Amino acid sequence: MDAISEEDRARFERHLARCAECAQEIASLREATARLATATAQTPPPGLKERVMAAAATTRQRSPVTADVPARSAWVRDARIRTRAWLRSLAWRGRLVVAAAAMATVAVLGAAVVFGVSNGTMRQQLSQAQASSQQAAAVLTARDATMMARTVRGGGTATIVMSHSMHALVFTAAGLHALPASRAYEVWLIGSSGDRLVGMFPQARDHMVGPVIASGLRSGDHLALTVEPAGGTSRPTSPMMLDLVL
């Protein structure tokens, strides 16, 4: 909250360094206060982006270490790799969160327009879409979220972000082959309790599938991608283009 004075802050941080439990509580409260910040989001003035990007282009990234000369170059290298990975994952997750939110809402609004759905139903569906995009956002930003990328047999790349603590994952695939109208991509969870359809995608728009959320994961579950008849099937019937043990 930054509600303490400069001197208190220093004392407090020294204490935190020694108290794991306090640090844990602070970390979780920090996540909550970050939400107070994101709730105030507003569009920055035009021109800011250009200035920031221009300044970044001429500013070196700092490495976390200064001492110990022999160890330094390795540290610097590791730090650069970490930085890059972190920036990428943040950037990538951001795009996905926005895509997930936008897609869910656009899909429902589109359906409402096409079918002239009554207000109550539409509201209900919208709130469902919003709930699912929030769920996707929660998985993508979970502290234990891990990202995996796998090659799809026959072309394309699947990206999975999984949170063990939430027993959920977000799946997307890109660069897929376009399918004839009679076929559809289907994403499955295959486990001891049977096969569950996670999502069906009749047209891989822009050669993409997803983002789609699979929840209720159990250890040993497989995530699979198949091509099925467009009407859908109750279980995978064709060779798996992707089979990932979770």
Added chain:
Amino acid sequence: MARGDSAAFDAVYEQIASSVFGVVKRVIRDPAQSEEVTQDVLLDIWQDASKFDAERGSAVAWVMTLAHRRAVDRVRSVQKEAERERRVARDDIPYDEVAEAVESSLERERVRRCLGSLTELQRESVTLAYYGGYTYGQVAGLLGVPTGTIKTRMRDALIRLRDCLGVAS
């Protein structure tokens, strides 16, 4: 600097700039100063990305903690208390801004609802301290309540907010 990094930073900017600017402006209020601090914060994120420690929390929390702290530091160092605009909205998050992405307006609604679930004293304490950038002592003075009480109420409030917002503890 590798081109991959600036492309990544470009996307990071798209994701966090509005949140950073939002909270900085909420605390500082003056648009020009807010823009300046936002620029500093974003550059710091660029320079210090390697300091981010995933063990200690999410990247977004790291960024927002930094942004808020910079805003508060600016307010405390540059502006004299007397010059500061005292009008801190105590009960609400303002709605006067341009429409945001779907995600953030949902987020806003949720945060607003969770703030609404606090007691009045808790809500006022959190709003004054976080959005107003006041210290515990100043909040206590403004609300006419002992500092110790404010500290306990604020901690209770944050715990309640954390649980309401569904933040993993």
